[in-house]
Amino acid sequence: MNHSKGAKLRAKKRARIKTAPEGLGLAATPRREINGGTTRLTRTPEKRQAGKADRVALKARARHMGLDEMQYDQMRHQAMGEPAGQAIFSLLPAGRAQKCWDVYKALTGAEYRYHRVVLGQSLFPKTAKVEFMPERLEAFAEDPPEDARTEDEKHRDIVNARQRWKGYEMHLSAKGRKAIYDAFRGLVAPMKDGKPTECGIVLVSALQFLVNVVDKRS
Numbered sequence: 001m002n003h004s005k006g007a008k009l010r011a012k013k014r015a016r017i018k019t020a021p022e023g024l025g026l027a028a029t030p031r032r033e034i035n036g037g038t039t040r041l042t043r044t045p046e047k048r049q050a051g052k053a054d055r056v057a058l059k060a061r062a063r064h065m066g067l068d069e070m071q072y073d074q075m076r077h078q079a080m081g082e083p084a085g086q087a088i089f090s091l092l093p094a095g096r097a098q099k100c101w102d103v104y105k106a107l108t109g110a111e112y113r114y115h116r117v118v119l120g121q122s123l124f125p126k127t128a129k130v131e132f133m134p135e136r137l138e139a140f141a142e143d144p145p146e147d148a149r150t151e152d153e154k155h156r157d158i159v160n161a162r163q164r165w166k167g168y169e170m171h172l173s174a175k176g177r178k179a180i181y182d183a184f185r186g187l188v189a190p191m192k193d194g195k196p197t198e199c200g201i202v203l204v205s206a207l208q209f210l211v212n213v214v215d216k217r218s
Contacts, residue, residue, distance in 0.1 A: 079101045083189060083190045083191045084190050084200075085101055085104075086190070086191050087183070087191050087196045087197075087201075087203060087204055088100050088104065088203075088207065089101070090196055091196055091200070091201070091204045092208075096208070100207040100208060100210075100211055103207055103214055104207055106165070107165045107168070107169075107210070108180075108184045110165045111123065111184075113162075114159065117154075118158060118159060123184070168213050168214060169210075171209070171210070171213045172206050172209060172210060173206070175206075176205065179199050179200075179202035179206055183199060
């Protein structure tokens with residue numbers, strides 16, 4: 001059987017990888033194998049293992065929310081990596097839940113940046129009061145690439161963003177504000193045994209009210 005020039009080159013490349021002496025540090029790479037005139041990508045053992053680990057984590061997250069494990073693909077949403085997000089999406093339909101999640105991340109992100117950059121303090125306890133899932137989200141977006149603002153301008157924008165959210169928060173009850181920050185700082189669990197706790201219910205109610213406030217002010 002005649003093979004194309006490209007097929008011969010790929011065969012030689014595979015042969016070099018298979019026969020490479022140990023110790024050269026050559027990492028295994030995905031290979032395209034010819035099968036009846038078509039090619040398919042062969043995943044390396046490392047990639048297969050990573051995929052399995054990912055599915056295990058997503059299934060554990062689904063169980064944590066009291067959902068069927070077969071719904072684990074839905075757990076890829078960023079909100080599902082944080083107990084507050086799990087409470088939001090367990091109590092609200094997807095569209096409304098997304099709005100509440102966006103407000104929650106914007107509010108807590110402004111507070112986080114203010115304490116970190118302006119005050120040089122951490123909002124989180126050194127020893128967690130409540131144990132959450134290992135992948136609990138505590139990261140926030142830093143300055144965008146090629147940010148042309150000066151340090152003074154960044155500092156001022158952080159302060160202004162925080163003040164804007166404090167203005168929105170004034171419309172909430174003290175209980176609602178406490179639920180938001182208790183959940184954010186990991187002081188109280190908004191989810192337990194796959195169900196929202198009292199803190200989670202108050203949190204979601206406060207966020208729904210806050211969404212309406214923000215919409216009116218926008």
